[in-house]
Amino acid sequence: MATSMSHRFLDACRRRPVDSTPIWLMRQAGRYLPEYRAVRARVSFLELCKTPDLAAEVTLQPVDILGVDAAILFSDILVVCEAMGMKLILEDEGPQFPTPLRTQADVDRLHIADPERELGYVMEAIRRTLKGLGGRVPLIGFCGGPWTLAAYMIEGKTSRSFERAKAALFSDERLAHELLGKIADTLVAYLNAQLAAGAHALQIFDSWAGALGPEDYAKFGAPYIARVIAGLERDARDPQPVIVFGVETGELLAQLAATGADVVGVDWRVPLDEARGRVGPGVALQGNLDPATLFLPLAEQEIRVARVLELADRAGPGHIFNLGHGVIVGTPVENAKALVRQVHAHTPPR
Amino acid sequence: MATSMSHRFLDACRRRPVDSTPIWLMRQAGRYLPEYRAVRARVSFLELCKTPDLAAEVTLQPVDILGVDAAILFSDILVVCEAMGMKLILEDEGPQFPTPLRTQADVDRLHIADPERELGYVMEAIRRTLKGLGGRVPLIGFCGGPWTLAAYMIEGKTSRSFERAKAALFSDERLAHELLGKIADTLVAYLNAQLAAGAHALQIFDSWAGALGPEDYAKFGAPYIARVIAGLERDARDPQPVIVFGVETGELLAQLAATGADVVGVDWRVPLDEARGRVGPGVALQGNLDPATLFLPLAEQEIRVARVLELADRAGPGHIFNLGHGVIVGTPVENAKALVRQVHAHTPPR
Numbered sequence: 022m023a024t025s026m027s028h029r030f031l032d033a034c035r036r037r038p039v040d041s042t043p044i045w046l047m048r049q050a051g052r053y054l055p056e057y058r059a060v061r062a063r064v065s066f067l068e069l070c071k072t073p074d075l076a077a078e079v080t081l082q083p084v085d086i087l088g089v090d091a092a093i094l095f096s097d098i099l100v101v102c103e104a105m106g107m108k109l110i111l112e113d114e115g116p117q118f119p120t121p122l123r124t125q126a127d128v129d130r131l132h133i134a135d136p137e138r139e140l141g142y143v144m145e146a147i148r149r150t151l152k153g154l155g156g157r158v159p160l161i162g163f164c165g166g167p168w169t170l171a172a173y174m175i176e177g178k179t180s181r182s183f184e185r186a187k188a189a190l191f192s193d194e195r196l197a198h199e200l201l202g203k204i205a206d207t208l209v210a211y212l213n214a215q216l217a218a219g220a221h222a223l224q225i226f227d228s229w230a231g232a233l234g235p236e237d238y239a240k241f242g243a244p245y246i247a248r249v250i251a252g253l254e255r256d257a258r259d260p261q262p263v264i265v266f267g268v269e270t271g272e273l274l275a276q277l278a279a280t281g282a283d284v285v286g287v288d289w290r291v292p293l294d295e296a297r298g299r300v301g302p303g304v305a306l307q308g309n310l311d312p313a314t315l316f317l318p319l320a321e322q323e324i325r326v327a328r329v330l331e332l333a334d335r336a337g338p339g340h341i342f343n344l345g346h347g348v349i350v351g352t353p354v355e356n357a358k359a360l361v362r363q364v365h366a367h368t369p370p371r
Numbered sequence: 372m373a374t375s376m377s378h379r380f381l382d383a384c385r386r387r388p389v390d391s392t393p394i395w396l397m398r399q400a401g402r403y404l405p406e407y408r409a410v411r412a413r414v415s416f417l418e419l420c421k422t423p424d425l426a427a428e429v430t431l432q433p434v435d436i437l438g439v440d441a442a443i444l445f446s447d448i449l450v451v452c453e454a455m456g457m458k459l460i461l462e463d464e465g466p467q468f469p470t471p472l473r474t475q476a477d478v479d480r481l482h483i484a485d486p487e488r489e490l491g492y493v494m495e496a497i498r499r500t501l502k503g504l505g506g507r508v509p510l511i512g513f514c515g516g517p518w519t520l521a522a523y524m525i526e527g528k529t530s531r532s533f534e535r536a537k538a539a540l541f542s543d544e545r546l547a548h549e550l551l552g553k554i555a556d557t558l559v560a561y562l563n564a565q566l567a568a569g570a571h572a573l574q575i576f577d578s579w580a581g582a583l584g585p586e587d588y589a590k591f592g593a594p595y596i597a598r599v600i601a602g603l604e605r606d607a608r609d610p611q612p613v614i615v616f617g618v619e620t621g622e623l624l625a626q627l628a629a630t631g632a633d634v635v636g637v638d639w640r641v642p643l644d645e646a647r648g649r650v651g652p653g654v655a656l657q658g659n660l661d662p663a664t665l666f667l668p669l670a671e672q673e674i675r676v677a678r679v680l681e682l683a684d685r686a687g688p689g690h691i692f693n694l695g696h697g698v699i700v701g702t703p704v705e706n707a708k709a710l711v712r713q714v715h716a717h718t719p720p721r
Binding site: 187191269292311317321346 | 532533534535537538541542581584585586587619621622639640641642645661662663664666667668671678696699701702
């Protein structure tokens with residue numbers, strides 16, 4: 022990565038001065054892009070994840086089309102669970118584990134995945150993406166948070182209230198520790214393989230963090246993220262930044278900041294200056310425009326983007342612009358392009 | 372209402388001393404009860420809402436079966452929208468408006484409903500429920516929050532991200548004001564009719580409050596709840612308490628407390644002592660056990676109930692025990708019964 026543009030994202034993660042606010046969008050490679058839909062017309066979601074050339078192709082699309090400051094590898098947080106021994110069905114209606122975890126024996130049967138052998142297609146996609154990027158912008162690798170993956174594996178599919186997962190983990194701490202521990206150890210190996218393949222930064226998506234109250238998150242959520250981060254073998258001189266993110270995490274921000282993460286992602290419910298008060302001065306903030314904003318007329322969108330930037334400036338150094346959650350299907354590409362232009366026009370105070 | 376038991380709920384709403392902590396459960400009349408399922412085997416959800424004898428019957432079930440301290444009328448927040456002129460389909464898969472609001476003309480066509488003429492079955496259900504209660508416990512009437520109803524009417528069904536509703540309201544404040552104003556005025560008349568029919572308290576379910584960031588909620592959410600509450604014709608000597616509730620409202624609690632509500636409902640994400648700091652001393656708190664707790668073994672459930680009670684005591688006078696959201700389908704009735712017993716064993720400090 023030779024140009025200053027390509028470092029803007031990493032500099033902001035490290036709370037160093039930047040020429041303008043960097044931006045990328047969660048789910049920036051996705052169904053709102055016609056170019057993505059053209060690829061998906063030929064292959065299923067899971068095939069796309071497992072075909073390095075195609076995964077690299079869609080990873081690059083938003084860099085070329087929108088001009089974002091980072092690429093994020095196209096994949097899914099649940100491929101790890103498949104590698105641990107679970108049958109996985111990934112379709113647009115939402116992912117499913119047809120034989121969810123039900124007993125201690127089910128958990129015992131899971132193995133700590135070997136990333137190069139069982140998830141090699143991810144590392145190969147990283148290498149091909151890096152070639153395609155040619156140093157233009159950094160590449161973010163990622164994984165799901167241990168709690169979120171465990172909840173998926175127990176529920177078998179997305180859930181409104183997670184009663185099965187909560188009942189299983191809350192009522193049997195030995196089982197909870199075994200399951201979350203196995204997942205965390207797999208994630209350490211997986212993320213280290215992503216770093217070895219060349220990822221410049223990592224994001225841990227603990228998407229369902231906010232389903233847990235703060236006392237439960239302190240037991241079943243944050244400690245396992247901390248364990249993953251502690252296990253990373255990062256560049257000693259310029260360690261690759263780690264971002265943690267979840268939605269509905271207003272009450273969990275301090276815990277997320279204490280995991281060892283460099284950056285905490287914030288959904289649109291908590292203003293960034295308020296978030297700063299909760300995470301302290303030691304981490305950068307990522308976020309947090311309401312994703313629905315991209316359905317507004319551009320002039321109205323601009324006012325709301327300016328407001329996020331204003332609150333970010335108030336929160337102090339270290340801001341990566343992003344949405345508060347993933348790009349919504351149906352988002353007009355024109356709005357996403359305008360968003361990138363507008364954020365780039367902003368220089369945060371030193 | 373002659374006995375002291377029947378006043379415990381109202382006393383707590385008014386932050387007066389109580390002999391033991393009162394409890395009721397959101398969605399306490401519902402599919403987890405075999406007695407409810409027996410009624411539903413004979414009629415559709417909407418028929419049940421519109422048949423006063425049956426609505427009264429299922430309203431009374433949890434009072435008889437669980438021994439809760441308040442009944443809440445069995446109905447649905449969306450019947451009001453039907454009365455305003457929208458076609459409504461209410462089935463177990465989730466409610467739908469097959470012709471959602473799309474244009475200014477659609478909004479213009481809505482009328483402010485006349486509750487006695489267009490929602491008379493609700494008032495009749497209240498009168499029959501009161502007869503069945505015979506003063507044992509107070510009866511809570513309810514409605515949806517204006518933002519939540521508007522969002523449903525624009526989206527046409529439940530939504531993950533509400534981009535249509537947000538785009539419509541955020542980009543056209545005149546339309547937003549007309550729609551939210553019409554809904555609020557309908558709700559004033561509707562709740563006043565419920566009070567006239569004998570409801571002892573009211574709850575406003577702004578279920579989707581948490582989908583809005585704090586600045587948007589200050590524009591499109593809280594002011595319309597305040598308008599509804601301001602329009603109520605309550606008993607001058609002992610005004611019927613009003614409870615406001617939404618989920619994911621951590622950042623909105625102060626706004627909810629400022630609407631004029633007597634009680635603010637809190638989901639399980641915010642500990643009650645922390646919630647007290649946000650709402651100030653002037654309101655009672657309702658909540659906030661994670662509904663998934665009722666899937667735990669009773670001993671483990673008991674520990675978690677005790678913790679909510681401990682934090683509530685710390686939050687000071689005025690606590691109505693409830694779940695942080697509705698009873699989950701599949702909840703064991705035995706757990707719900709044990710919950711009521713355990714809460715009743717607790718006397719809050721004076």
